Amino acid sequence: MTTDAQKVFLNDPEHPLVHRKSALVINxxxxxxxxxxxxxxxxxINYNGINHAVMLVTPNDIEDFILGFSLSNDIIQHSRQLYGITLDYNEDYINADVEIANQAFWNLKKNKRTLAGTSGCGLCGAQALEQVLPKLEPVRAVSLPEPGWFEGLRDLISRTQVLAQRSGAVHGAVYVDLMRNILACREDIGRHNAFDKLIGAITTKKLFQPEGIVVLTSRCSLELVQKAIRAKFSILVTLSAPTALSVKWASRHGVTLVHVPKRDAPRAYTPNR
Structure with missing residues (x-):
């Protein structure tokens, strides 16, 4: 049921995530x-009554985001440790009360990491080097799809991003199978947020495939690779260039990282053998 407070955000039933504003065209x-x-x-986001993070997000698929955020930030080990999410919609913000298992909450308090700030924030608020460069279990490396799989990929992703088509200004995270079927797509103003939403959707809907491929419209930074490793994705495709450190970590942990430039051929950074 949509509350009156929710209607502040969802004031247009056909386009609830965008607004039209007047601007002076300078010419x-x-x-x-x-x-x-x-x-x-x-x-x-509050876990078991204690505030943990404040993020700027696009106000859709919030439950997917919280589940994905909790998994990719190692707050919970599996979805069964998340017992419930209660959302309170206010005029300027959304408050999320999240109930997690006692063991997960104890670990969270022990490894307290306070995040504050922006949608583009990846590692802000980390209190220890171990939180930035954690020890992670490698994923199972898989073979690349045929070269033809990448042809027209940018157009395919662009057609899939409904919100971006209407407004721009949002990143996309898309899950694609070897036949190029779109299994899930999530969008957000934050590239980390979009990926977390996708992880949550894949987990909730049980869409995971060993050879499934994640495509991100953003550049690839270290934390996005870490999210992929934790979620057991073997192939991560980005439409903007990765950093050297993200390539190093992907290679070390069994992830094939593929950059698809606008005009040049795809570039695959394969794991160390």
Whole structure:
């Protein structure tokens, strides 16, 4: 049931995640026009009554985001440790009360990491080097798909991103099988948030396939690779270039990292053998 507070965000049943705003077009004949913009809200996440993080997010698929965030940040080890999510929609923010298993909560308190800030925040608030460079179990390396799999991939992803088509300003995280069927797509203003939403959706809907491929529209940083490792993804494709450190970690942990440039051929960074 949609509450009155939720309707502040969902005020347009057909396009609940975008708003139209007027802006002055600066050219030889200045004029005011209306443009579509993506929504952005603050999300406060509390585990067992204690605040853990405040993130700026696109206000859709919030449950997927919280599950994915909890898994990819090693707060819970599996979805069974997340008992429930209660969302409270306010005018300027969403408050999420998350109930997790006592063992997971004890580990969270022991390894307290406070995140505060922005949708682009990856490692802000980390209190120890071990939190930035954790020990992770390698994934099972798999073979690359045929070269033809990558042909027209950018257009395929662009057609899949419904919110980006309306407003721009959002990143996409897409799960694709070897036949190029889109299994899931999640979008958010934050590249980390979009990936967490996708991880949550794959977990909730039991979509995981050993040879499934994740495609991210953003550049690839270290924490995105760490999320892929924790989620057991063997192939990670990005539409913008990876960093050297992300390639190093992907290679070390069995992940094949593929960069698909706009005009040049795909570049695959394969694991160390």
């Amino acid at each position: 030889d004949n200045p004029a005011t026009e209306s443009f579509t913009l993506a929504e952005e809200v603050a999300l406060s």
